[in-house]
């Protein structure tokens with residue numbers, strides 16, 4: 335079947351979608367948006383968290399056909415969508431310590447694709463990213479939390495992120511990142 | 521496989537009648553797991569999310585008519601005062617992402633003995649509205665569950681709503697699990713005090729092949745409580761209530777817990793829910 339939907343503000347279409355296919359599969363495999371991760375396919379890990387009509391959910395549990403005509407925002411759409419704070423517009427390029435041969439410029443004026451949302455920048459700055467598999471889902475969940483509640487306490491942060499699993503960080507740095515983002519955005 | 525996405529309830533019910541093999545799909549938090557893991561391959565999926573009639577709730581005849589497609593998040597945000605038991609239970613479901621998609625109608629459709637909305641619906645004496653192309657009927661929720669993951673809806677029917685009286689007294693829900701989020705209940709208990717009728721409602725989850733009420737416990741406690749003077753509950757009364765709740769269960773041993781543990785836990789939860797609810801009832805006097 336064919337489905338048409340808005341993804342990150344753009345009208346998108348996918349053909350030959352299998353009727354039992356998840357929205358996550360369509361985003362990753364048919365629309366070139368691999369930001370949302372596929373880890374469990376059963377709603378347990380939250381690494382596929384997206385916005386569907388403004389509400390967060392697990393893309394692995396949405397049938398592609400249910401998203402027809404709807405509005406989807408993925409982690410790739412966060413920076414464009416976020417508040418135009420200084421952090422977002424003038425973010426440094428995503429360059430950590432450079433190791434190995436440098437094949438191109440690693441610093442320099444950021445292009446649009448490199449502009450980060452303050453939540454993304456906070457995750458980098460706080461060291462909340464290790465393997466990074468859980469990160470996109472946590473970014474969307476954090477973005478949602480801070481949109482609803484700009485100054486959450488720790489219990490509220492834990493509750494808001496309770497659907498997102500991380501196997502690397504032990505969560506402390508993630509909590510730091512959320513507090514940092516809240517402070518910068520508030 | 522076919523994907524049916526009719527707009528509006530009349531077309532949904534037409535499609536239901538015309539495609540008996542189609543699997544209804546609301547929030548997808550049960551259905552999509554089954555599809556992703558190849559546990560189900562229905563001939564067709566019947567998407568219910570394009571029927572706005574299902575996602576609305578309203579006051580009708582002094583009751584709340586809760587559309588089958590109302591999510592847990594909305595129950596928590598919009599109905600915590602009128603349906604406190606269901607709202608408390610909804611807060612324990614899955615995670616924010618699951619609560620944003622998962623629905624009470626989907627919980628009833630799945631009819632799992634562990635479904636978290638069921639104890640609250642049982643304790644609240646709710647009725648399940650079933651509709652087909654040919655008509656609408658209402659079934660008391662304690663007659664709705666007919667077996668493990670089986671319910672009273674016919675193949676041409678859908679759950680369209682749940683009818684519940686707004687709370688007239690305190691309601692509680694308690695659930696045993698290994699962590700706060702994302703757990704299927706080892707066992708669970710719902711309690712509703714109905715002071716207007718001097719009745720007690722209970723619901724047991726993961727305690728029998730179907731969710732069920734503890735009727736003897738309800739009758740015993742309803743007669744013992746001092747509804748108007750609101751005097752403290754004697755220990756012997758609380759203990760007997762807890763015992764009757766535990767005996768109403770017919771639990772099994774499984775990976776989540778033993779039958780003996782479940783019975784014990786039910787008695788503990790019954791007593792705790794009663795003490796919380798009665799304290800609230802006493803507090804309201806002032």
Ligand SMILES: Cc1cc2nc3c(=O)[nH]c(=O)nc-3n(C[C@H](O)[C@H](O)[C@H](O)COP(=O)(O)OP(=O)(O)OC[C@H]3O[C@@H](n4cnc5c(N)ncnc54)[C@H](O)[C@@H]3O)c2cc1C
Pocket residue numbers: 376377378543544545546547548549550551552553568588612613614615618621622623624625626627628629630634635636637673677678679680702703704705
């Ligand atoms: C990670 C995770 C955690 C979960 N945690 C919990 C939990 O803590 N507690 C809990 O109770 N459940 C939990 N669940 C299970 C699930 O979220 C609930 O059962 C939820 O209520 C299902 O609602 P839904 O709208 O998503 O249903 P769907 O998946 O769309 O449907 C569920 C079933 O009901 C049928 N159905 C749907 N709507 C109707 C209707 N209107 N009429 C007739 N049949 C219908 C479907 O055909 C299907 O058989 C969890 C699931 C996941 C993936």
Ligand code: FES
Pocket residue numbers: 371372373374375376377378379380381382383392393394395
């Ligand atoms: S991949 Fe969707 S929740 Fe894990």
Ligand code: FES
Pocket residue numbers: 462463464465466467468469499500501502503
């Ligand atoms: S950083 Fe590896 S899973 Fe979270």
